[in-house]
Amino acid sequence: MPGGDQEPGSYYVGVDVGTGSVRAALVDQRGTLLAFADQPINQWEPQFNHHEQSSEDIWAACGVVTKKVVQGIDLNRIRGLGFDATCSLVVLDKQFHPLPVNHEGDSHRNIIMWLDHRAVSQVHRINETKHSVLQYVGGVMSVEMQAPKLLWLKENLRETCWDKAGHFFDLPDFLSWKATGVPARSLCSLVCKWTYSAEKGWDDSFWKVIGLEDLSANNYSKIGNQVLPPGASLGSGLTPEAAKDLGLPAGIAVAASLIDAHAGGLGVIGADVRGHGLACEGQPVTSRLAVICGTSSCHMGISKNPIFVPGVWGPYFSAMIPGFWLNEGGQSVTGKLIDHMVQGHAAFPELQAEATARCQSVYAYLNSHLDLIKKAQPVGFLTVDLHVWPDFHGNRSPLADLTLKGMVTGLTLSQDLDDLAILYLATVQAIAFGTRLIIEAMETAGHSISTLFLCGGLSKNPLFVQMHADITGLPVVLSQEVESVLVGAAILGACASGDFTSVQEAMARMSKVGKVVFPRHEDKRYYDKKYQVFLKLVEHQKEYAAIMKGD
């Protein structure tokens, strides 16, 4: 029933595998979430900067959440299933069994997570080649992409992993393979993380020059030779075995997947904004920037023609929305950084006790505490002499420098709750200044952005949202459904089912504006000054590094 005129009551299941948990939702054809469930997933950090997960654990968690969201409903109404996930590297042997990605030989831990920075030496050597594929990742390959991780495995775990490996999957593609038995890869993962070109396919010379020419054997069968656009229907749909694991009907359509940030983009960027007084109303969708803020933040901007933004990933053709080029800016740790700052503070136990006593999250408690201590001034002004540089895990965009570190200036001897709240505020502001820096880089290169569309766990934090509006000077749109990434995954399932003729049509029907947060222009002068300090911080950090390198 193309054209969105399907019978009332058609449902789609979206599954979102984030860094910390797996979420599922049952979504109707208007994009409304009818049921939601989540389940935490394990992470291991056997050494500093090594982060691992288990594909078996993750698949089991998928089954827990999908079974919950379809409880009590007529399963015959479910027409499609879509997955999104973090861009982590899954390693399987020739029989599709997990292989260890660690020196301990623990094959349960067969995923190198996206935020793993073990392959620093490998990525330096890859960047030194100056190969032309690097133009399409902002000029510098990130240690978080798959090529350096593959090279690390070859150089460090040759016998236990590399020689035995039969299949290297991006996590979103692992999930769609597990569901259907079809080892096809999504254009999204291969273009964004594996140097595949939508127009030219794999580049043999790249894999050869970095020492991984063995991957080109059998027409790249280990890393993917069947490539489908996100939302395309896979094989004969959900296999009976996977149907049992997930508690869903066998044979329902399963879509080629998306990386989680890209699913968030799909879930928010196409909404009808009429009547909200936004500058993007009546303007091309290219004036919108989707910002997906979870453990990390990803800044997804699209264009009709390729735009090369130094230090910002892409341009990637058709990797998120078919027919559009995508630039993806990012900050490697945002939610993780806020949690790190808050949980590491001496007053954290007191904060936890206070928040628990009021049945609030620690963030809600901190936000109301800041309102108490701000007195007559705007809350953001509490950080007049406290400034943070947020790159505790290197800079992804636009500086593309993984050696950068976090900085805080303005510390005192105070260890009380006020001190914790103000440090938390300065951290949230630093993340928003990072977004401003990314937007400026994108605009200098040719983007013209008038409106932000935020989603992900951090968009549940009103302070985080207001600071993004105030510091960028742009209005922030929040979706009607807080779990917009899951709407994006469900849009994939809806497309695979054939209920919509295109991703664009499904986006227009299923993503909806909820709330709009406008910037407080009266505070602009203050934030401009803080931004000047922000830029000085990184300049000074580079000077310190140069001094320490000198004789």
Ligand SMILES: Nc1ncnc2c1ncn2[C@@H]1O[C@H](COP(=O)(O)OP(=O)(O)O)[C@@H](O)[C@H]1O
């Ligand atoms: N209710 C909330 N209020 C404020 N911040 C939140 C809330 N829920 C989650 N967060 C923040 O969002 C981050 C996790 O976002 P999420 O989208 O769940 O991550 P991921 O997709 O990476 O697993 C946490 O690190 C936390 O800082």
Ligand SMILES: O=C(CO)[C@H](O)[C@H](O)COP(=O)(O)O
């Ligand atoms: O690289 C990314 C997208 O291209 C993301 O940062 C990565 O997938 C992790 O996402 P999240 O912060 O939602 O867990």
